[in-house]
Amino acid sequence: EIVLTQSPGTLSLSPGDRATLSCRASQSISGTYLAWYQQKPGQAPRLLIYGASSRATGIPDRFSGSGSGTDFTLTITGLEPEDFAVYYCQQFGSSPYTFGLGTKVQIK
Amino acid sequence: DVQLAESGGGSVQPGGSLRLSCVASGLPYSSYWMAWVRQAPGKGLEWVANIKHDGGERYYVDSVKGRFTVSRDNAKNSLYLQMNSLRAEDTAMYYCSIRNTAWSPFDFWGQGILVTVSS
Numbered sequence: 001e002i003v004l005t006q007s008p009g010t011l012s013l014s015p016g017d018r019a020t021l022s023c024r025a026s027q028s029i030s031g032t033y034l035a036w037y038q039q040k041p042g043q044a045p046r047l048l049i050y051g052a053s054s055r056a057t058g059i060p061d062r063f064s065g066s067g068s069g070t071d072f073t074l075t076i077t078g079l080e081p082e083d084f085a086v087y088y089c090q091q092f093g094s095s096p097y098t099f100g101l102g103t104k105v106q107i108k
Numbered sequence: 109d110v111q112l113a114e115s116g117g118g119s120v121q122p123g124g125s126l127r128l129s130c131v132a133s134g135l136p137y138s139s140y141w142m143a144w145v146r147q148a149p150g151k152g153l154e155w156v157a158n159i160k161h162d163g164g165e166r167y168y169v170d171s172v173k174g175r176f177t178v179s180r181d182n183a184k185n186s187l188y189l190q191m192n193s194l195r196a197e198d199t200a201m202y203y204c205s206i207r208n209t210a211w212s213p214f215d216f217w218g219q220g221i222l223v224t225v226s227s
Contacts, residue, residue: 035213037153044203044217045145045153056215088153092213096169097155 002026002091006100012108019076021103023089028069033093036065036074039102040085048087049074079105110134112204112218119224124194130187130204130218138162138182141207143214144189146200146223156202157189160210172198194225 003026013019023034031052037045047056049065052072062077076083084107089100116128130142144156157178158167166178177190187204201222205214 033211037214044219045214046217047213047215050213056213090153090213093211095167097158099153099155101152 001096002029002094002098004089004091004098004100006087006089006103008103009101010104010106012106013079014108015079015081017079017108019074019079019083019105021074021076021087021089021105023067023072023074023100025070025072025091029091030093031068031072033091034065034067034072035090035092036063037088037090037099038083038085039088045088076105110206110216112206112216114202114204114218114221117202117221117223119226120194121227122195122225124225125190125192126194126223128189128191128202128204128221128223130189132185132187132204132206135206137185141210141212142178142180142187143205143207144178144187145203145205145214145217146198147203147220148197148200151200154200158207158210159187165210191223194223196225199223199225 005024007022034052036049039045053065064075066073086102086104088102111133114130143158159178175193179188201220203217203220205217
């Protein structure tokens with residue numbers, strides 16, 4: 001099973017700041033099978049990024065993904081009030097598909 | 109617009125059974141792989157099961173193998189999760205999700221349905 005470790009657990013930032021979220025895999029994975037999701041309280045997760053760096057439909061360009069091998073990053077450039085949420089990375093190339101434990105981006 | 113609506117959740121005693129349903133609209137349902145993902149209260153996400161667009165392939169996380177069965181009825185645009193021998197650790201919000209192919213992310217999610225296993 002591929003374990004995904006997300007860091008930090010919590011990120012305290014202000015609107016307009018840049019957020020950098022890390023996702024490290026226990027073994028190398030193809031970026032094709034790495035996704036990021038956003039979840040707000042009481043809501044279902046929403047796909048943000050797939051293929052490590054491709055934005056899903058309707059996702060603003062302040063969200064960007066990068067990385068390869070075992071290290072992947074989600075960057076939010078210029079945090080908007082609606083961006084404060086929990087973010088999960090996921091690998092779906094090897095069963096069981098696994099998620100990281102999430103990074104909570106909260107208002108400072 | 110794509111919509112996924114889960115139902116069938118509730119409270120059940122350990123060892124009991126529940127059947128979750130998910131009805132899809134706004135998409136050619138029979139063309140999509142589908143998945144169930146769960147989230148225990150205050151915890152992260154856990155993939156539970158996948159099913160191919162024609163129902164011909166099904167995959168499960170080890171912790172539910174032999175207890176849960178995923179199925180679908182394309183004529184009714186519906187996805188199901190039969191859950192037997194339920195345990196306290198199965199308590200979670202259960203989400204259905206669509207996947208374009210076997211190698212696609214989880215493109216869209218329903219709002220979820222709560223399952224509580226408790227005596």
